[in-house]
Amino acid sequence: xxxxxxxxVKYVPDATGDRHFADDLTVDRDDVDGLLSELDEYAVExxxxxxxxxxxxEITVLTVGPEDAKDALxxxxxxxxxxxxxxxxxxxxGTDVVGTSLVLAKAIEKTGYDLVVCGMASTDGTMGVLPALxxxxxxxxxxTLLSExxxxxxxVKGRRDGDTAxxxxxxSLPAVVSVTDQSGEARYPSxxxxxxxxxxxxxxxxxxxxxxxxxxxxxxxxxxAVDSAAxxxxxxxxxxxxxxxxxxxxxxxxLASQKFI
Amino acid sequence: MAEVLVYVDHVDGAVxxxxxxxxxxxxxxxxxxxxxxxxxxxxTAPALAEHGATRVLTADAPEFADYLxxxxxxxxxxxYEAVSPAAVLVPSSAEGKxxxxxxxxxxxxxxxxxAVDLEAGDNGPVATQSAFAASFTTKSRxxxxxPVITVKPNSAAVEAAPAAGAVEALAVxxxxxxxxxxxxxxxxxxxxxxxxxxxxxxxVSGGRGVNGAENFAIIEALADSLGxxxxxxxxxxxAGWYPHSNQVGQTGKSVSPQLYIAxxxxxxxxxRAGMQTSKTIVAINKDAEAPIFDLVDYGVVGDLFDVVPxxxxxxxxxxx
Ligand SMILES: Cc1cc2nc3c(=O)[nH]c(=O)nc-3n(C[C@H](O)[C@H](O)[C@H](O)COP(=O)(O)OP(=O)(O)OC[C@H]3O[C@@H](n4cnc5c(N)ncnc54)[C@H](O)[C@@H]3O)c2cc1C
Ligand SMILES: Nc1ncnc2c1ncn2[C@@H]1O[C@H](COP(=O)(O)O)[C@@H](O)[C@H]1O
Numbered sequence: 001x002x003x004x005x006x007x008x009v010k011y012v013p014d015a016t017g018d019r020h021f022a023d024d025l026t027v028d029r030d031d032v033d034g035l036l037s038e039l040d041e042y043a044v045e046x047x048x049x050x051x052x053x054x055x056x057x058e059i060t061v062l063t064v065g066p067e068d069a070k071d072a073l074x075x076x077x078x079x080x081x082x083x084x085x086x087x088x089x090x091x092x093x094g095t096d097v098v099g100t101s102l103v104l105a106k107a108i109e110k111t112g113y114d115l116v117v118c119g120m121a122s123t124d125g126t127m128g129v130l131p132a133l134x135x136x137x138x139x140x141x142x143x144t145l146l147s148e149x150x151x152x153x154x155x156v157k158g159r160r161d162g163d164t165a166x167x168x169x170x171x172s173l174p175a176v177v178s179v180t181d182q183s184g185e186a187r188y189p190s191x192x193x194x195x196x197x198x199x200x201x202x203x204x205x206x207x208x209x210x211x212x213x214x215x216x217x218x219x220x221x222x223x224x225a226v227d228s229a230a231x232x233x234x235x236x237x238x239x240x241x242x243x244x245x246x247x248x249x250x251x252x253x254x255l256a257s258q259k260f261i
Numbered sequence: 262m263a264e265v266l267v268y269v270d271h272v273d274g275a276v277x278x279x280x281x282x283x284x285x286x287x288x289x290x291x292x293x294x295x296x297x298x299x300x301x302x303x304x305t306a307p308a309l310a311e312h313g314a315t316r317v318l319t320a321d322a323p324e325f326a327d328y329l330x331x332x333x334x335x336x337x338x339x340x341y342e343a344v345s346p347a348a349v350l351v352p353s354s355a356e357g358k359x360x361x362x363x364x365x366x367x368x369x370x371x372x373x374x375x376a377v378d379l380e381a382g383d384n385g386p387v388a389t390q391s392a393f394a395a396s397f398t399t400k401s402r403x404x405x406x407x408p409v410i411t412v413k414p415n416s417a418a419v420e421a422a423p424a425a426g427a428v429e430a431l432a433v434x435x436x437x438x439x440x441x442x443x444x445x446x447x448x449x450x451x452x453x454x455x456x457x458x459x460x461x462x463x464x465v466s467g468g469r470g471v472n473g474a475e476n477f478a479i480i481e482a483l484a485d486s487l488g489x490x491x492x493x494x495x496x497x498x499x500a501g502w503y504p505h506s507n508q509v510g511q512t513g514k515s516v517s518p519q520l521y522i523a524x525x526x527x528x529x530x531x532x533r534a535g536m537q538t539s540k541t542i543v544a545i546n547k548d549a550e551a552p553i554f555d556l557v558d559y560g561v562v563g564d565l566f567d568v569v570p571x572x573x574x575x576x577x578x579x580x581x
Pocket of ligand 2: 008009010011037039040043062063064065097100104117118119120121122123125126127128129130131
């Protein structure tokens with residue numbers, strides 16, 4: 001029987017661009033180039049490796065996001081995923097993480113799955129909680145923040161390097177996993193992959209297709225409210241000296257003046 | 262006054278510092294009630310009482326150690342139901358965030374993660390967060406349900422505020438998912454004897470410029486002279502020169518010490534994301550154009566192999 005893998009990928013503003021907030025205090029997506037979150041490339045990569053090891057597997061990449069988020073899906077398809085699902089609806093604008101988890105869980109159930117693979121965090125929101133929320137909503141085990149993962153005989157295993165210990169984890173499928181950037185470099189799409197991706201199916205779903213109401217999501221339906229966003233004042237220009245042989249001593253003098261020594 | 266639940270992060274009964282900071286913040290919005298689970302839970306009570314916990318709800322069972330996250334969510338939910346708090350505060354560790362998020366969905370609440378400050382407001386607690394690699398500061402609230410908020414280390418001062426800290430047993434019924442993910446084995450991280458990276462008042466970090474695992478001894482020597490923790494950039498970690506557990510940045514630890522010293526680190530946005538809120542920033546880099554110099558209070562353009570050992574000697578000399 002085929003192993004059905006769903007990879008959740010997010011389309012995010014480029015971290016090296018000038019990211020900021022729109023007037024309604026949502027992330028501005030117009031003025032900065034978007035791309036597939038780099039941390040989700042690791043999720044696609046691990047899904048591809050798991051699929052290679054399985055007798056028969058199918059990888060669906062899933063995103064909840066605006067029109068342009070199709071770019072993220074294309075990139076994942078060009079890396080080797082089989083098909084894509086794009087949840088897109090004007091009413092989704094401003095949805096927070098609790099709402100996003102609701103939408104993703106519905107879309108995952110509709111798609112059908114044995115294994116959900118996520119990145120460790122999105123590079124814009126950086127919450128790192130969505131995989132745990134998906135497990136809660138789907139009522140399946142969470143096997144998250146893995147730096148190593150494998151699937152064998154309906155069991156997922158992995159290593160989680162935590163704050164105080166490194167743990168070996170194990171759960172039966174179906175399950176939700178998330179992988180860190182320690183899990184192994186993601187492949188670059190090949191030319192062949194890029195060409196093939198153009199022909200792979202991308203299904204679009206809206207809230208109605210998922211039996212969701214507009215008031216359960218979006219800015220109005222959000223479980224949290226951002227009241228203000230202010231640019232952090234630029235740090236006042238510091239003192240910069242060139243080392244002419246006394247740099248370490250000068251630095252010590254500064255640290256002493258600040259009472260660090 | 263309304264009660265505020267504080268989830269306790271501890272290792273065998275030793276309360277970790279971020280939890281004590283949470284008690285300071287909790288007292289701004291209500292009376293702190295602590296929830297401690299797992300081996301040593303009851304041993305946390307004296308420290309928690311000393312810092313303001315009026316009650317300490319404790320539970321221990323093999324499930325807490327043998328299975329991932331969910332048993333702890335079950336316990337926090339039991340405490341939530343027993344107390345009906347005005348807010349739930351959890352330390353912002355990777356695990357803390359997961360516990361908090363799952364609780365939020367269960368109780369129909371919103372969640373705010375990685376707050377760096379918390380105040381009482383007219384419509385519930387107001388959380389300050391940093392966004393986009395700390396280039397923005399936002400203020401936000403949970404607008405549905407009981408606020409569930411995770412707070413980063415070093416967000417508040419630890420304050421003594423003696424309270425009763427009465428220990429009460431918490432009855433926990435484990436959910437069907439509690440045993441879903443088995444912890445097959447656990448290898449505790451070896452202690453280096455240095456302060457915890459996220460809790461340290463001073464962090465000394467090395468990057469690609471350190472140029473080799475053996476050269477990290479120079480960084481460690483400076484750290485030890487200052488009583489600091491050691492950090493590393495991803496480039497240094499990826500090269501295998503220093504453990505990933507010491508990585509500072511977006512996919513490593515986020516630190517906010519009084520003093521951050523970067524040596525041989527260029528200051529890429531992903532690195533800045535993890536250290537930009539440090540109070541005082543110092544850099545040593547041989548490239549005067551390195552972006553890290555945009556952040557510094559004091560910078561030395563020079564070779565770290567000259568500057569760092571000289572600094573270490575000078576610190577030691579001054580300490581006598
Ligand atoms: C999704 C994603 C997540 C990431 N997460 C992180 C993260 O968590 N943490 C992180 O750090 N990075 C992260 N990165 C990587 C980041 O983009 C940079 O590549 C990395 O921070 C560079 O490390 P560095 O500054 O040590 O190396 P470099 O950028 O190569 O800089 C080395 C610096 O050392 C200086 N130097 C060299 N020799 C000497 C000498 N003898 N004396 C003095 N100075 C010297 C050079 O002038 C240079 O400025 C991430 C990247 C991505 C895409
Ligand atoms: N809008 C989205 N669409 C698809 N997947 C997402 C979305 N947001 C988050 N994810 C997934 O959840 C992970 C963690 O996200 P977060 O909790 O937002 O940091 C990401 O790495 C993605 O795998």
